[in-house]
Every structure is written in C-alpha cells, then in structure tokens.
Amino acid sequence: MLKIKEVREEKGISQDKMVNLTGIPKRSYVNYENGQTDIPVSKLQNIAIALGVTVSRLLDEKEPTRANEQEGNYQILDSAALNLVRQDVHQVNQNVVSLSEGVTRYMETLTKAVKQGLKNDLKIIQWTEKVDNNRILKVAKDLEKFLEMNKDH
Numbered sequence: 504m505l506k507i508k509e510v511r512e513e514k515g516i517s518q519d520k521m522v523n524l525t526g527i528p529k530r531s532y533v534n535y536e537n538g539q540t541d542i543p544v545s546k547l548q549n550i551a552i553a554l555g556v557t558v559s560r561l562l563d564e565k566e567p568t569r570a571n572e573q574e575g576n577y578q579i580l581d582s583a584a585l586n587l588v589r590q591d592v593h594q595v596n597q598n599v600v601s602l603s604e605g606v607t608r609y610m611e612t613l614t615k616a617v618k619q620g621l622k623n624d625l626k627i628i629q630w631t632e633k634v635d636n637n638r639i640l641k642v643a644k645d646l647e648k649f650l651e652m653n654k655d656h
Contacts, residue, residue, distance in 0.1 A: 505547075506563050507536045510554050524553035543594075544587040 511521060518536070522529045527546055534540035535550070542550075544558075551558045 504563060505535070505538060505542070505561055507550055507554075507561055510556055510561060511536070514554055516554070521550065521553055525549040541590065542587065544591050547587065 511518070516524075518529065518532060521527075522532050525532065525546070527535070527549065531540065531546075532550075535542040535546065547558055547561060551561055554561070
C-alpha cells in the first residue's frame, strides 16, 4: 500500500500544494493518494521528489542501503515498483506502435499521391511527344493572319 498521504501529512503539505509541486491534476492526485487509481512510476517519482523522500519510502519499503544498490547508484526495484515500470514501458511501447502505424499509413498515402503525380506527368510528356510542332506553328500563324485581317470588323 502506498504511503503518499501519510508522508504528505507528516511533512505538513496540503493536497493543493502537492498538486502545484507535481503538476498532477488534483483528481488524479487524490485518486493516487487514496489508492483508487494505479500510479505511473513517473508520477510516483514526481510525488517522491516533491515530498523529499525516496520512492521506496512511498512504497513502504525499507530505505535502500549500499547493499541494496546496483552499480551506478540505481536501486533494485521491488515487485510493486517493477510492475509500475512494466506498465509504463508497455504504455510507451503501445504509443510507439500506434505512432509507427500512423506514420506508415501517412507514408503509404503520400507514396500513392506521388506515384499518381508521376503517372500524370508521364502522360503529359507522352502526349507532347506525339504533337506535331510544325502543325501547331502553322495553325498559330493562320490564326494570327485571321485576326489581323479581321481586326476592324
């Protein structure tokens, strides 16, 4: 069971102050404090920092000692904290997959549009290759003569 409320009260900090310190919406904070909602590790870390304690203290664990630390000063997580980390990692993975799928769909749509544009360009090039430029020049000269002769009419 989390000890957020107990530690907060020991420190003499109000819920409103915690909301301001952590940036967590009040409803979410209250739900975390009362254990009504699972709390992401990142939020738990924010709360611990705001209270000036370790995450272990909020998880009601023994404070880590040198013997309980890994190389690089990373503490070993208990199963509850590890589950919270797993949930966060799972959510990040889902977000990455969703983003990847969206980018893939966008790229497929863009590729189709580019292909269609290139096909249209090719049709125009093929059409212009078939045009008899001499005939176009003759028609333009004839039109010019016609307009010149009918200028005053």
